[in-house]
Amino acid sequence: MTRFLYTVLLRIFAPLIWLWMRARAGKDGDRWQILAPARFGRYVEREQDRDRIGRVWVHAVSLGEVRAAHPLIRTLLDRGFPLLLTHTTPTGWDEAARVYGGEIANGRLRQAWLPYDFPGSVRRFLRFFKPRCGILIEREVWPNLIHEARVEGVSVVLVSARLSLSSLKQARWFGSALRRAYSTLDLVLAQTVEDAERLQRVGARGPRVVGNLKFDVSLSKPQLEEGRRFRQSLGRPVLAIASTRDGEERWFLGALRARELTPGLEDVLHIIIPRHPQRFSDVEALLQREGVKFARRSSSEGMPTPGISVLLGDTIGEMSFYLGAADVAIVGGGFAPLGGQNLIEACVAGTPVIVGPHMHNFAQATRDAVAAGAALQVTDAESAVRAAYALLSDDARRAGMSRSARAWTASHAGATDRIVELLRPWLGN
Numbered sequence: 001m002t003r004f005l006y007t008v009l010l011r012i013f014a015p016l017i018w019l020w021m022r023a024r025a026g027k028d029g030d031r032w033q034i035l036a037p038a039r040f041g042r043y044v045e046r047e048q049d050r051d052r053i054g055r056v057w058v059h060a061v062s063l064g065e066v067r068a069a070h071p072l073i074r075t076l077l078d079r080g081f082p083l084l085l086t087h088t089t090p091t092g093w094d095e096a097a098r099v100y101g102g103e104i105a106n107g108r109l110r111q112a113w114l115p116y117d118f119p120g121s122v123r124r125f126l127r128f129f130k131p132r133c134g135i136l137i138e139r140e141v142w143p144n145l146i147h148e149a150r151v152e153g154v155s156v157v158l159v160s161a162r163l164s165l166s167s168l169k170q171a172r173w174f175g176s177a178l179r180r181a182y183s184t185l186d187l188v189l190a191q192t193v194e195d196a197e198r199l200q201r202v203g204a205r206g207p208r209v210v211g212n213l214k215f216d217v218s219l220s221k222p223q224l225e226e227g228r229r230f231r232q233s234l235g236r237p238v239l240a241i242a243s244t245r246d247g248e249e250r251w252f253l254g255a256l257r258a259r260e261l262t263p264g265l266e267d268v269l270h271i272i273i274p275r276h277p278q279r280f281s282d283v284e285a286l287l288q289r290e291g292v293k294f295a296r297r298s299s300s301e302g303m304p305t306p307g308i309s310v311l312l313g314d315t316i317g318e319m320s321f322y323l324g325a326a327d328v329a330i331v332g333g334g335f336a337p338l339g340g341q342n343l344i345e346a347c348v349a350g351t352p353v354i355v356g357p358h359m360h361n362f363a364q365a366t367r368d369a370v371a372a373g374a375a376l377q378v379t380d381a382e383s384a385v386r387a388a389y390a391l392l393s394d395d396a397r398r399a400g401m402s403r404s405a406r407a408w409t410a411s412h413a414g415a416t417d418r419i420v421e422l423l424r425p426w427l428g429n
Contacts, residue, residue: 001175003143007119014116026278031090033113041115041124051107055084056427057131057154059114063091063276064342065137068160070099071216071416072135077103079420081427084129086114091277091316098317117142126152133186133426137213138162143174146181155426157187159419160213163198164339164360171202179203186426189419192364210422211415212365214344220320224349227324234303237268237392240326240351242319243275243341248332249283251381253290256309259385265392267306271297271322273313275333275341280314287312323349327398328388334359335381340366347374348409352391352401354384368412374405 001009018034025032033039043049056076060066066087076083077100085100087093093111103109112129115121122145134149134156141158149156163171171178182188182203189210190196196207231238241252249272256270274283287294287310294310297318304311313322323329323346333341334356344365346353353375359366369375378384391398420427 001173001177003147003177003180006143006174006177010117024278025090027281028090028278036113038113039115039121040118041121041128043124043128045128051082052084052110052128053130054132055082055110055129057084057086057129057134058137059086059134059140060092060096060137061087061114061140062089063095065140066092066095066099067217067345068213068342069137071213071218072159072419073100073109074218075416075420076427077108082107083109084112084131085109086112088114094277094316114140114145117144119144119148123148123152126154130154132428133157133423135159135423139167141178141181141185143177143181146184150184155186157189157423157426158185158204159189159210159423160415161188161190161199161204161207162192162195162212162361163202164363165198166339166360168198168201187422189422191415194364208422210418211412212344213415213419214342214365215348215409215412216414216416217345217348219323219345219349223318223320224324227321227326230303230321231325231327234269234325236306237265238271238326239268239388239392240271240273240313240322240329242271242273242313242322242326242329242331242346244272244283244332245275245336245338245341246279248335248381249274249286251335252330252385253286253292255382255385258382259389265389268309268389268392269304269311270309271311271313271326273319273322277314277316280312284312284314319345320349323351326351328352328354328391330354330384330388332356334362335384343369343375344409347405350402350406352376352398352405354378354387354391356380356384369405369408372404372408373401374408375401 021034060069100109115125136158138160188204188207190207191212196209199207292310293308295304295308296312296314298314329346329351331341331343337358339361340359343353343355355377357379370377376387
């Protein structure tokens with residue numbers, strides 16, 4: 001597929017893409033600004049826009065990428081670089097606004113939507129902001145964006161890059177359009193050797209392996225301590241079922257109902273934390289239909305009573321609290337064939353982790369974590385609950401997994417420094 005054909009098909013199918021986005025947004029549709037002028041690279045220049053030009057542009061598409069990019073963003077800010085941070089989803093926007101509120105207020109960081117990948121839209125975006133360079137996080141490579149950046153003289157690099165086997169197969173559908181985009185990137189810094197090999201197969205020139213930014217994540221120490229105090233005051237075992245995707249909550253609730261009561265573990269508190277905020281109300285409705293006694297983190301007062309078996313984690317930006325409170329964490333997204341969610345964050349916290357079978361977005365990290373004794377990989381939700389309860393019953397094994405998790409993540413830290421060093425020619429320092 002050529003870039004011309006790609007663009008024609010994108011224009012044809014754009015209305016369907018927007019309808020899909022609207023369905024995904026649910027009650028948050030207005031916050032997505034799906035047809036807002038900025039989504040098409042159209043801006044009204046204002047007095048405060050005078051300093052928009054020449055920023056280092058970082059694209060972190062959604063919540064996961066914003067969290068992954070945090071060590072890099074913080075390092076760039078600490079070194080005095082003014083940043084333009086772009087997103088595609090409001091969860092990414094909200095997380096960045098929460099974390100970098102002070103920098104946004106003083107003008108050191110500016111947020112914007114990344115326009116849809118129409119040639120005119122991305123061209124207007126690039127000409128309005130005139131970034132010093134562009135840094136894409138993980139895999140946000142778009143044919144027209146990369147082409148127009150090249151035309152406008154904006155260098156673009158891809159960092160903490162990953163490409164799973166399934167993504168490699170999908171990339172082939174885009175043919176020469178995507179191959180050309182990868183081949184014109186100025187620098188590609190991959191997470192693993194396997195990622196580098198796949199990236200090279202789709203056109204990337206000389207990708208270098210520098211590691212995964214997620215290992216440099218800085219958890220909130222106050223939140224971790226708050227979570228640990230919560231667990232101590234609660235006086236009950238806590239199992240966090242984190243980053244769940246659509247459908248997984250039903251499987252876990254079924255597994256919890258089916259399990260045989262384990263002596264001494266009759267009063268476990270299960271914290272269910274949906275991956276996407278727009279699903280909080282859906283999961284709440286599911287708990288109500290299933291007759292589960294639950295409390296909501298956003299409105300609960302004090303400790304959940306012994307009769308409460310589930311705490312719905314319906315807050316944003318509190319993952320450190322939940323991990324601090326948990327004795328064991330099941331990380332979702334990999335029990336349905338969705339590629340999995342980030343298990344590294346829980347390992348950094350020293351929380352024993354259990355993941356599902358479909359972890360292709362974190363394949364190397366999963367293999368390494370299991371080999372290091374930091375995580376367990378199981379086949380389904382029922383097996384995950386069974387393994388979690390076995391760990392809750394075994395203090396010594398839990399403590400060993402916690403030590404292994406901290407040691408494993410510490411041994412892989414440092415990707416941020418390696419990336420910043422390699423970016424020096426484009427940063428100008």
